[in-house]
Amino acid sequence: MHHIFANNKGKLAALFVIVLYLLGIGLNVKLLNWGDDAFFTGVLHGTNLIDWGLDRYVSWSGRIIIDALMVSTINSPIVWTLLLPASILLASYSMAKIAFKTVNVYWVMLAMMLIAIIPPLISSEAIIWVTGFYNYLLPLSLAIFTVSVMLDEKSCGASKLFALLAIFIFSYQEQVVIIFIITAVLLLIQSYNHFKLLGLLLSLANAAVLFMAPGNYNRLSTEVWRWYPQYMDYGFVEKVMLGYDKLYQAFTMPHNWPLLVFLALAVCLTATKKNIAVAEKVSMSVIVAFIVFSLLHLQTFPYQPNSSIISFYRGEINPDVIVRSHMYICYAFVLVTMSSVLTLLVGLLNGSRNIVGAIIVTLFAAMSIVMIGFSPTVYASTWRVDFVFEVMLIMGTLFLLNEMIEKYNLTQSTREAQ
Numbered sequence: 507m508h509h510i511f512a513n514n515k516g517k518l519a520a521l522f523v524i525v526l527y528l529l530g531i532g533l534n535v536k537l538l539n540w541g542d543d544a545f546f547t548g549v550l551h552g553t554n555l556i557d558w559g560l561d562r563y564v565s566w567s568g569r570i571i572i573d574a575l576m577v578s579t580i581n582s583p584i585v586w587t588l589l590l591p592a593s594i595l596l597a598s599y600s601m602a603k604i605a606f607k608t609v610n611v612y613w614v615m616l617a618m619m620l621i622a623i624i625p626p627l628i629s630s631e632a633i634i635w636v637t638g639f640y641n642y643l644l645p646l647s648l649a650i651f652t653v654s655v656m657l658d659e660k661s662c663g664a665s666k667l668f669a670l671l672a673i674f675i676f677s678y679q680e681q682v683v684i685i686f687i688i689t690a691v692l693l694l695i696q697s698y699n700h701f702k703l704l705g706l707l708l709s710l711a712n713a714a715v716l717f718m719a720p721g722n723y724n725r726l727s728t729e730v731w732r733w734y735p736q737y738m739d740y741g742f743v744e745k746v747m748l749g750y751d752k753l754y755q756a757f758t759m760p761h762n763w764p765l766l767v768f769l770a771l772a773v774c775l776t777a778t779k780k781n782i783a784v785a786e787k788v789s790m791s792v793i794v795a796f797i798v799f800s801l802l803h804l805q806t807f808p809y810q811p812n813s814s815i816i817s818f819y820r821g822e823i824n825p826d827v828i829v830r831s832h833m834y835i836c837y838a839f840v841l842v843t844m845s846s847v848l849t850l851l852v853g854l855l856n857g858s859r860n861i862v863g864a865i866i867v868t869l870f871a872a873m874s875i876v877m878i879g880f881s882p883t884v885y886a887s888t889w890r891v892d893f894v895f896e897v898m899l900i901m902g903t904l905f906l907l908n909e910m911i912e913k914y915n916l917t918q919s920t921r922e923a924q
Contacts, residue, residue, distance in 0.1 A: 520615040524598075527618060528591035535590055535634050537583070542637040546580050568719030569641070569678045571712075576640040590639050594621060597647035597897065600654040605863070605904035613904075620900040623763040625889070632893035642893045645676035649686045650897075652676070656693050656702050666701055673705060677712030681874045681894045687713065692866070726882065734882040748823065749879025750837075755821035756875055756892045757840045758800075766800060768899045769793050769843075771906040772850045772864075778913065779853070786853045789846035796843040822885055844872070860909035864902045871898035 537543045549558055555578055563570045579585040595614075598621060602613035624633070632642035652669040655661045661669075677683045690706040730737050740748070757765065773790050776782065782790075819836040847868065854861045874894040878884050 532591040566721040568716040593647040600650040627889040631890035645679035648672035649676040733886040737882040749876030753875045789849040792846040864905040867898045867901040
């Protein structure tokens, strides 16, 4: 009886944390009176939604459904005040379901707390900024939910219907739909069913509408001259390098706690292995060095507002830094760290579903940022484009944590059997 009572108290405490966090988010989000928030609140003055949407599709953007949803509801605060925390809850629930297969309040709370420690530079633009919420948090949470439904063969009809409807929204966010399409293909290869195939076909059809919009070409011409005039002279390799530079920025940005937690878990899991290869020992050393370096020089502590390495390259390629050796040294350090992460994950593989999932989402995380290099707004988009990267790392963290729990349970069972 005492155990049941203590368990219920724990669940209530976790539920209290979830509700408190969601209330705090929902009650503190407000429209800005400048920038995109101000622009989208007034776009329907003197026109209607259909005419505005078609004109925007032809002249500026392929995100026709997300844009329509945003401009039709942004002037109703009750809508995004409820939708924003609901999207965080949906993303947390779905990630927990994917990683742990079964959902309880503790896993949901854990996923939510990991979302809460996403760097403020990113969360301020992708979560608590109303326009950013419509373009990043909302579509990504819907996509993760749809994947969770695809993975669960016992999903009810209502969940499947909601997932299919969600495809018509999240397919109009470039990073999200590309990753979803690859995920759907992988899931179909793993095991075929009609629901997965339908989800893939719907996402492909909507992605075609997104990427083939006439406005994309007009916007490209405008944005090139506005943000990056020399961009049109770049080839494939240069654009990939721009994407890597953005990825480098994500690795070295201050307060990137989801990244550090993910790296630390990978090291801890490897340390529990009986036989650790030389390559794994070297990789562990590199990652530990990166974590220590990040804590000492990339985080902000009292009495140390700035990095003690003044010349540390912060990203955003320009003529001043490209001729200096320190940029390439910093690049190499981060690249070796990335390679070390993959080395550890591959070493942990051994047929584990959790490690396979961690490897896939890690690759998705990197890909979600590198693809930004194929846009002239690679730097103008600032930090919100890193949101998918952070959420993929959180997914990876949950997979690694589940692997750790399963290993512990297996060890305990073996000891009891003996």
